[in-house]
Amino acid sequence: MNFLDTKPKVYFKTFGCRTNVFDTQVMMSNLKDFEITQNEKDANVVVINSCTVTNSADSTARGYINSLNKLPKKPRVIFTGCGVWTKGENLFKEEKVDSLFGHSEKENINELLKNDERFFTAGDLEHIDETIVEEFVGKSRAFIKIQEGCDFRC
Numbered sequence: 001m002n003f004l005d006t007k008p009k010v011y012f013k014t015f016g017c018r019t020n021v022f023d024t025q026v027m028m029s030n031l032k033d034f035e036i037t038q039n040e041k042d043a044n045v046v047v048i049n050s051c052t053v054t055n056s057a058d059s060t061a062r063g064y065i066n067s068l069n070k071l072p073k074k075p076r077v078i079f080t081g082c083g084v085w086t087k088g089e090n091l092f093k094e095e096k097v098d099s100l101f102g103h104s105e106k107e108n109i110n111e112l113l114k115n116d117e118r119f120f121t122a123g124d125l126e127h128i129d130e131t132i133v134e135e136f137v138g139k140s141r142a143f144i145k146i147q148e149g150c151d152f153r154c
Contacts, residue, residue, distance in 0.1 A: 015081070058086075101119070
């Protein structure tokens with residue numbers, strides 16, 4: 001066993017509804033080659049699970065993206081959630097985020113994060129998760145998900 005090999009650390013920042021909280025847990029459950037950190041300053045990668053239904057959630061997510069530039073070690077910034085469909089293209093073109101992926105790709109997060117190139121994978125709005133979340137990292141209560149994805153009508 002080689003103790004010098006450390007996995008890249010991933011920090012998750014979730015904005016919006018409880019569906020997004022659950023979706024973040026789905027992504028955490030599918031990470032195999034990365035370590036989850038609860039401290040963004042330690043992260044090599046920050047995954048932002050966005051909400052775009054309200055202006056407040058939108059502006060808060062944009063503010064958070066900008067704040068990551070002030071960290072001592074700038075992480076790779078990955079954007080996901082319903083904001084991909086409304087704000088993603090501009091964030092990607094303006095190079096505010098390194099990569100982004102849509103709702104239907106969240107179960108592929110491990111492979112996506114291993115890709116060192118910038119990517120924009122919007123996916124589709126019809127996907128239904130197959131992941132069973134067995135542990136809610138950083139939460140004292142679990143959620144039961146009754147909706148898949150975002151219909152932009154919260």
